[in-house]
Amino acid sequence: MATDLFYKTIAELGCLLETKAISSAELTQAVIARTKAVDGKIKAFNSFDEADALAQAGASDRRRAAGDARGILDGIPIGLKDVISAAGQPLTASSRMLANFVSPYDATVTARLKGAGAVIWGRLNCDEFAMGSSTENSAFGPTANPWDFSRVPGGSSGGSSAALAAGEAIATLGSDTGGSIRQPAALCGVLGLKPTYGLVSRYGLIAFASSLDQIGPLTRTAEDAAIMLGAIAGHDPLDSTSFKTDLPDYRAEATTRRGPWRLGIPKEYFGAGLDPEVNAAVEQAIAFYRGHGCEIKEVSLPHTQYCLDTYYIIATAEASSNLARYDGIRYGHRSKDATDALDIYFKSRAEGFGAEVKRRIILGTYVLSSGYYDAFYLRAQKVRTLIRQDFLNAYKEVDALLTPTSPMPAFKIGEKSDPLALYLCDIYTIGVNLAGLPALSVPCGFTGGGLPIGLQLIGRPFDEANLLAMAHTYEQAHGWSRRCPVL
Numbered sequence: 001m002a003t004d005l006f007y008k009t010i011a012e013l014g015c016l017l018e019t020k021a022i023s024s025a026e027l028t029q030a031v032i033a034r035t036k037a038v039d040g041k042i043k044a045f046n047s048f049d050e051a052d053a054l055a056q057a058g059a060s061d062r063r064r065a066a067g068d069a070r071g072i073l074d075g076i077p078i079g080l081k082d083v084i085s086a087a088g089q090p091l092t093a094s095s096r097m098l099a100n101f102v103s104p105y106d107a108t109v110t111a112r113l114k115g116a117g118a119v120i121w122g123r124l125n126c127d128e129f130a131m132g133s134s135t136e137n138s139a140f141g142p143t144a145n146p147w148d149f150s151r152v153p154g155g156s157s158g159g160s161s162a163a164l165a166a167g168e169a170i171a172t173l174g175s176d177t178g179g180s181i182r183q184p185a186a187l188c189g190v191l192g193l194k195p196t197y198g199l200v201s202r203y204g205l206i207a208f209a210s211s212l213d214q215i216g217p218l219t220r221t222a223e224d225a226a227i228m229l230g231a232i233a234g235h236d237p238l239d240s241t242s243f244k245t246d247l248p249d250y251r252a253e254a255t256t257r258r259g260p261w262r263l264g265i266p267k268e269y270f271g272a273g274l275d276p277e278v279n280a281a282v283e284q285a286i287a288f289y290r291g292h293g294c295e296i297k298e299v300s301l302p303h304t305q306y307c308l309d310t311y312y313i314i315a316t317a318e319a320s321s322n323l324a325r326y327d328g329i330r331y332g333h334r335s336k337d338a339t340d341a342l343d344i345y346f347k348s349r350a351e352g353f354g355a356e357v358k359r360r361i362i363l364g365t366y367v368l369s370s371g372y373y374d375a376f377y378l379r380a381q382k383v384r385t386l387i388r389q390d391f392l393n394a395y396k397e398v399d400a401l402l403t404p405t406s407p408m409p410a411f412k413i414g415e416k417s418d419p420l421a422l423y424l425c426d427i428y429t430i431g432v433n434l435a436g437l438p439a440l441s442v443p444c445g446f447t448g449g450g451l452p453i454g455l456q457l458i459g460r461p462f463d464e465a466n467l468l469a470m471a472h473t474y475e476q477a478h479g480w481s482r483r484c485p486v487l
């Protein structure tokens with residue numbers, strides 16, 4: 001177990017800061033030094049502002065000295081995926097389209113983290129507009145997996161998972177439309193939580209597919225995820241899809257609830273295509289919960305086979321609409337060769353967007369076009385309801401579901417060149433987004449070659465507290481979460 005400051009948890013560092021054993025300036029310096037030492041190889045960051053981070057840390061230390069510390073997050077450096085706005089900082093979505101864009105305002109999650117005293121640290125690489133599963137679709141080049149530099153960190157929040165695994169941040173935020181928090185968390189050996197749709201405000205998140213997108217934390221432990229969720233969750237009048245619901249004390253619940261829970265194993269999630277080492281690690285995790293007194297039951301989610309098709313109709317349809325705003329007029333890249341208004345649209349979008357983004361805009365425009373709307377989009381919406389119903393039916397018998405997060409451990413950079421091969425990475429994660437449910441990935445072992453493996457826990461709507469308690473219970477019995485890559 002690492003003793004370096006940059007590898008400690010929020011919970012540990014919160015104590016050290018509170019007792020003044022360390023200052024936020026020292027901690028932030030340690031994270032900056034670590035980033036400078038390792039990010040040349042990992043490339044998790046699109047940009048960072050050292051002076052700004054140190055100024056925030058200084059302000060935190062002054063608050064603490066005056067007896068005005070704001071709680072456990074005060075002074076902790078947190079990295080943001082480069083699709084989440086922070087006023088005055090670059091916001092690129094890892095796209096040429098926004099290469100020179102600076103956020104005019106804070107996302108609600110950013111404002112809430114600042115309100116909690118956190119040090120907002122760096123802009124983290126991702127697939128362009130969060131479209132991908134490997135961070136190879138970034139216009140700024142791929143991020144490397146800290147466990148093996150020749151491999152991907154997962155995606156689209158690959159910078160968020162890699163930076164955390166490498167000690168370049170104490171926690172990070174990602175966004176998850178079809179698995180983009182959980183899959184990179186699994187591939188980098190950290191915990192990633194996708195909250196229930198509507199629990200965390202999307203205000204200030206660059207929209208990919210608005211009915212699926214959620215922001216969530218990547219952390220070293222379930223307790224840290226609970227701390228982060230407590231800071232960012234809750235109703236926001238600036239997001240019309242944000243729920244008004246009472247929030248539990250996630251940290252207290254996560255660290256005290258002990259179950260036992262009734263857990264379902266969806267049989268459709270253990271079929272062909274699942275890597276045998278991933279399967280074995282997940283089976284061992286299931287055995288742990290059985291030993292803990294949980295009732296384990298096989299369940300069926302019969303519409304699972306339609307998840308991928310449904311997702312790639314709905315997500316691309318929404319993306320084609322959301323990305324229409326990048327017209328080269330109001331903001332973003334404008335072609336220098338354009339001669340008139342129409343030419344500005346065409347050339348700016350042709351130059352600004354990468355291949356995967358274009359593929360999705362074309363597909364999304366197609367499924368929404370007259371004559372095809374009923375056959376594709378409308379039908380996909382109906383199937384989406386059936387997929388959600390599958391999960392709700394399962395929850396009549398069980399409290400949560402256990403599955404692998406990703407069918408395979410981290411693959412080689414450049415290995416999957418066919419878009420469909422990459423789409424298949426999300427086979428176990430996208431149903432959760434279509435159903436609007438909370439889910440997390442917790443480290444559950446390593447392959448013989450030393451690559452991390454993730455276990456996915458899927459819960460009832462707004463049941464994050466139980467999911468975090470399940471993950472915490474598991475972490476207490478296993479050391480996986482505290483292993484760090486040797487860099």
Ligand code: GLN
Pocket residue numbers: 130131132133155156175176177178179180181208315426
């Ligand atoms: N990999 C999926 C996609 O490319 C999910 C991405 C995400 O969750 N943002 O659409």
